[in-house]
Amino acid sequence: MSKIQNAVIGSVRTVIGWVPAGWLPGGAPDPLIERRAAIGSQASRLDGPLKVAGQARFAAEVVMERLCHAALVHSTVTRGRLARMDTQAAEAAPGVIMVVTYRNMPRVGPLPLMGMADLSAVGNSSLPILQDAQVRYNGQVVAAVIAETQDQADHAASLIQVDYEREPARTVFEEAKAHARTPASVLIEKNHVSVGNAERELISAPHSVDNVYRTPGQNHNAIELHTVTAAWEGESLVVHDTTQMVAPSASALAKLFGLKKEQVRVLSPFVGGGFGGKGLWDHQIVAVAVARMIGRPLRVTLSREGVYRIIGGRSPSEQRVAISADAAGKFSALVHTGYSVMPPYGACPEQYTMGSRALYDAGSFEIVQRHVDLDIVPNTFMRAPGEAIGTFALESAIDELAHGMGMDPIELRLHNIAERHPLSGTPFSQHALKQAFDDGARRFGWERRRTTPATRREGEWRIGMGCATGSFPYVRMPGANVSITLRSDGTATIACSAQEMGMGTATVQAQHAADRLGLPIEAITFELGDSALPAAPMAGGSSQTVSIAGAIAAGAEKLTLELLRLAGNASPVAGLRPSEVRLTAGGIASTSDPARNESYRSILARAARDAVTITAAGSAPLEMFKFAMHSSSAVFCELRVSDVTGEVRVDRLLGSFDCGTILNPKTAASQFRGGMIMGLGLALMEETLFDERSGRIMNATLADYHIPAHLDVPQIDVMWTGIPDPRSPLGARGIGEIGVTGVAAAVANAVFNATGKRVRDLPITLDKLLTE
Amino acid sequence: MAIRVNGEDVPPPDDIRVSLLDLLREQMNLSGTKVGCNQGACGACTVLIDGRRVLSCLTLAVQADGKSVTTIEGLGTAENLHPLQAAFIEHDGFQCGYCTPGQICAAAAMLEEAAAGMPSYLTSDLTTDRIILSREEVQERMSGNLCRCGAHNGIIDAILEVAGERRP
CATH class of the missing domain: 1.10.150.120 ([2Fe-2S]-binding domain)
Structure with a gap:
């Protein structure tokens, strides 16, 4: 987040800009873009039978001898000191093994904050964990009760009495804005961008809008609770966790507890939903430290309330978007500035201006994000961080401008879509937002939209249509490793540490490996969810699929070399170089003369080998710096608003995506829909209610924090351009998060079209539509 | 009396405060029944008692005494799907x-x-x-x-x- 980082990233971009594309990853398109069999097929999830039968083993379901359980006690004040803690009654309660407070918690350093420099730095917060008497936010863990059973721990925790010496706390967003910080960078982008004089353009342009949009905090609300089981075996540590960062967690725990990497094993095969929330937090540190102290395996499962108290979510934001246009609709200025909460001990800037940097051309730009400090549970990334709420502001503003100009909002967008990256001038690797809009508008029936708002009515219902652009960058993470074991019976096993949390990782990579190795999909096994396997990076930035795909591609090259060596001089493929062969039909064959081939079976038999195993790392993701690689989408919504109650019912929702090759239409459609449903929640109901007087979250239950239920979700239509990205593995770009983006704006724009009311603060609840 | 779980009789727990969810998940290791909130808001713990759906987190195990409980494991298996x-x-x-x-x-x-x-x-x-x-x-x-x-x-x-x- 520093000026140095800006300089480093800037230099890399400059240098890579000079390097010919052919020397870089993605220089030549992945041959599998043209040649695929299993990829692109409607495969059902390979882990489906286990999941529907309740046989998939999640983290809290590992049976263990001598297991004990913990209940956490959370602070009820925001800032202060623990003046008195009475733990005697809890210690005397049945089944209690120990009460842990800052007094007897082993000394543990802070978690290194998530960042660019160190892939094992995965902390969302650098606050001390049960290390001192200081309370820094409402909900912070102040004690842990360890007991034989969960019930005993829960009961004893209720007996602990705490007196606090309260101290003044910062809990009011509006007041804290006065002390906002302006970081030098946001993720890997330079924060403040100023091109031309946007403020002057705004004043002089014939058409302009300039408004403030507000979005509240939100929580991930994975249905599986956070849970961890820590078991020490001598000086080695085994952790059964539910985490989207298996290998990075193991590295971080090793560092924190002074262990060698091979002494820590984190297992997390199935994750019951993550969405950014299943990282490394306080409860895992407590579990590992206390398990060592008591010499028994310990399970810490957060209550649902506990998840809200100590697992931060999406940051609230206040965003100003101003756009001006000439008479023909060309943007002359685009201003996107704002505030979001990121305490100094946090790690996750809410990058809400990213879409405004990538989607549209404008004569001038003014973009900057400011961080507000509050004494609050540290926020973290939540599905489509930044873009989810940033596209709400940007795409609402464009709709407002189009309305003011009397122009169709799609036409206005198409008029301004960037041909090259609008800020860097870098060419896009592939970009077909126009096609996404054209295809989507046709399928949706956009021409039936009434251009004058509040003119379509059926009984008590006002009906409207809206659309918006969605946006998400391509990311491939460095540090993705896999092993490939090819056996003489013609089967292969691919392994890496990544977890499965619903994206269909194992299914899609099995499809990929089948095509990459020239084997039927039934011959492929994919092992995952264990830090003892080759390390994969954390699941974030919609990067897991391409990151692992890049590693498998590198592995296949290494395997080819090894097979040619094993084949020796007696083989029909003897003398061929790796670049002259391909892996196909269960063997290796000359590309120019496919009749020259030998099966794996035959090669391994002659070499007297049962199997050959290689491990490989994906190439450095330099394509991200050479090209502007960005996914986008067109989102369409039709809804009804009740004149009587202000209730909004979404009747139709369509997403038209431009995300490169779609690897498995069945699981991809689910990913898109799932994102869009989270977008519906963001638009209409989701809000972490934060009491600014007490600094406490008021709706820390699934009964009070509303997420879309079955009756809230219409049948969602999804479609895609499917145009491969010539610069990415398999031609694919991530699809896990883009679905969320654009939806809130499409809904808000449809609400405006239905009622003539413009709602600029989310969620669009009934009260905001009942006022005149 | 007994609770019949997926066709097998088990004695009701001695402690009458044990929820049906905890009996199944913690004591019988029938972990196909999930826990999402422990307060009846999410439905992840839904099981059948005499064919009717209940939230097992809000049901005491002893309430199922003399009745038949079907969990996901009793509906079908990965090899023999419902x-x-x-x-x-x-x-x-x-x-x-x-x-x-x-x-x-x-x-x-x-x-x-x-x-x-x-x-x-x-x-x-x-x-x-x-x-x-x-x-x-x-x-x-x-x-x-x-x-x-x-x-x-x-x-x-x-x-x-x-x-x-x-x-x-």
């Missing part, structure tokens, strides 16, 4: 798979409720004994089971397919 389980796979009615056992148990009971003529909030004719399971009817009747990955469309498609096959 029609609903097979339809969930075919329609991709899940992603992470955590709310799935609760969704499937709820759906199994919901189909019986509809067959028995039980109306829902959306049923226009409360006197009818023949419920037509429209998409909206199924959505309404399944709204007690939350899903966060967003597999709602696939879940409803799967249930409608099985409902269609059952229709006389």
Whole structure:
């Protein structure tokens, strides 16, 4: 987040800009873009039978001898000191093994904050964990009760009495804005961008809008609770966790507890939903430290309330978007500035201006994000961080401008879509937002939209249509490793540490490996969810699929070399170089003369080998710096608003995506829909209610924090351009998060079209539509 | 007395405060029944008692004394799937798979409720004994089971397919 980082990233971009594309990853398109069999097929999830039968083993379901359980006690004040803690009654309660407070918690350093420099730095917060008497936010863990059973721990925790010496706390967003910080960078982008004089353009342009949009905090609300089981075996540590960062967690725990990497094993095969929330937090540190102290395996499962108290979510934001246009609709200025909460001990800037940097051309730009400090549970990334709420502001503003100009909002967008990256001038690797809009508008029936708002009515219902652009960058993470074991019976096993949390990782990579190795999909096994396997990076930035795909591609090259060596001089493929062969039909064959081939079976038999195993790392993701690689989408919504109650019912929702090759239409459609449903929640109901007087979250239950239920979700239509990205593995770009983006704006724009009311603060609840 | 769980009799717990969820999940290691909130808000812990759906986190185990409890493990196995389980796979009615056992148990009971003529909030004719399971009817009747990955469309498609096959 520093000026140095800006300089480093800037230099890399400059240098890579000079390097010919052919020397870089993605220089030549992945041959599998043209040649695929299993990829692109409607495969059902390979882990489906286990999941529907309740046989998939999640983290809290590992049976263990001598297991004990913990209940956490959370602070009820925001800032202060623990003046008195009475733990005697809890210690005397049945089944209690120990009460842990800052007094007897082993000394543990802070978690290194998530960042660019160190892939094992995965902390969302650098606050001390049960290390001192200081309370820094409402909900912070102040004690842990360890007991034989969960019930005993829960009961004893209720007996602990705490007196606090309260101290003044910062809990009011509006007041804290006065002390906002302006970081030098946001993720890997330079924060403040100023091109031309946007403020002057705004004043002089014939058409302009300039408004403030507000979005509240939100929580991930994975249905599986956070849970961890820590078991020490001598000086080695085994952790059964539910985490989207298996290998990075193991590295971080090793560092924190002074262990060698091979002494820590984190297992997390199935994750019951993550969405950014299943990282490394306080409860895992407590579990590992206390398990060592008591010499028994310990399970810490957060209550649902506990998840809200100590697992931060999406940051609230206040965003100003101003756009001006000439008479023909060309943007002359685009201003996107704002505030979001990121305490100094946090790690996750809410990058809400990213879409405004990538989607549209404008004569001038003014973009900057400011961080507000509050004494609050540290926020973290939540599905489509930044873009989810940033596209709400940007795409609402464009709709407002189009309305003011009397122009169709799609036409206005198409008029301004960037041909090259609008800020860097870098060419896009592939970009077909126009096609996404054209295809989507046709399928949706956009021409039936009434251009004058509040003119379509059926009984008590006002009906409207809206659309918006969605946006998400391509990311491939460095540090993705896999092993490939090819056996003489013609089967292969691919392994890496990544977890499965619903994206269909194992299914899609099995499809990929089948095509990459020239084997039927039934011959492929994919092992995952264990830090003892080759390390994969954390699941974030919609990067897991391409990151692992890049590693498998590198592995296949290494395997080819090894097979040619094993084949020796007696083989029909003897003398061929790796670049002259391909892996196909269960063997290796000359590309120019496919009749020259030998099966794996035959090669391994002659070499007297049962199997050959290689491990490989994906190439450095330099394509991200050479090209502007960005996914986008067109989102369409039709809804009804009740004149009587202000209730909004979404009747139709369509997403038209431009995300490169779609690897498995069945699981991809689910990913898109799932994102869009989270977008519906963001638009209409989701809000972490934060009491600014007490600094406490008021709706820390699934009964009070509303997420879309079955009756809230219409049948969602999804479609895609499917145009491969010539610069990415398999031609694919991530699809896990883009679905969320654009939806809130499409809904808000449809609400405006239905009622003539413009709602600029989310969620669009009934009260905001009942006022005149 | 005994609680019959998936056809096997187990004694009710000595401590009458034990929930049915904890009996199944913690004491019998039937971990197909999930826990999402422990307060009746999410539906992940749904099981069947004498064929009717209950939230096992809000049910004391002793309330099932003398009754028959069916969990996801009793509906079908990975090798021998219940029609609903097979339809969930075919329609991709899940992603992470955590709310799935609760969704499937709820759906199994919901189909019986509809067959028995039980109306829902959306049923226009409360006197009818023949419920037509429209998409909206199924959505309404399944709204007690939350899903966060967003597999709602696939879940409803799967249930409608099985409902269609059952229709006389």
